[in-house]
Amino acid sequence: MPLVRVDIKNNPDPTFAKRVGKLIYTAMHTTIGVPENDNFQILAEHDANHFIYDPTFMGIERTDNLVIIQITLMEGRTTEQKKLLYKTIADSLNAELAVRLEDVFINLVEVKRENWSFGNGIGQFAG
Numbered sequence: 001m002p003l004v005r006v007d008i009k010n011n012p013d014p015t016f017a018k019r020v021g022k023l024i025y026t027a028m029h030t031t032i033g034v035p036e037n038d039n040f041q042i043l044a045e046h047d048a049n050h051f052i053y054d055p056t057f058m059g060i061e062r063t064d065n066l067v068i069i070q071i072t073l074m075e076g077r078t079t080e081q082k083k084l085l086y087k088t089i090a091d092s093l094n095a096e097l098a099v100r101l102e103d104v105f106i107n108l109v110e111v112k113r114e115n116w117s118f119g120n121g122i123g124q125f126a127g
Contacts, residue, residue: 001116002034002073004041009051009064016097017043020067023096027088028071032081053105066103067093075110082108 006020021041028034048064055062069089077085086106093099113125 001038001118002028002040002071004028005070005072006041006043007051007068007070008045008066010045010047017045019097020093020099023092024069024071024089027085027092031085031088032073032077060102062105063100063103065099066105067099068105068107070107070109072109072111074113074116077110 004021004024006017006024008017008020011017021043025034025039025041029036051066053062053066053068085108089106090099090101090104093104094101114123114127116125117123
C-alpha cells in the first residue's frame with residue numbers, strides 16, 4: 001500500500017513526471033509485491049528556488065535532472081527486496097528516460113499497517 005512522492009525540477013516534457021511514476025509503480029509491483037491497482041502518487045515539479053540538493057553528497061555527482069523519490073509503505077520488506085527495488089527503479093529510469101543512475105535518489109519510509117486509511121474514515125488494517 002505505498003504512497004509515492006516524486007519531486008523533480010521543472011521539465012520541458014509535460015509527460016516526464018507521469019512516465020517516472022509509471023516506471024516506479026512497475027518496479028514496486030515486480031520487486032516488492034505491490035498489488036495490481038495499488039498506485040497512489042504525488043508528482044511535483046519545482047523551480048530552481050524550490051528544489052535544493054547537494055550536487056556531491058557522498059561522492060555522487062548529481063545534476064539538475066535529479067529525481068527524488070520517497071515511498072511510504074508498510075514495514076516488512078527484507079533488505080534484499082529493498083536493494084532490488086532501488087536497483088530496478090534506477091535501472092528502468094536510466095533505460096527508459098535516460099536519467100543518470102547518479103540522479104536517482106530514493107527514500108523509503110516504513111510504517112505499521114494501522115497507520116493507513118484508504119478511505120471512508122476507517123483504518124482498514126487497524127485491529
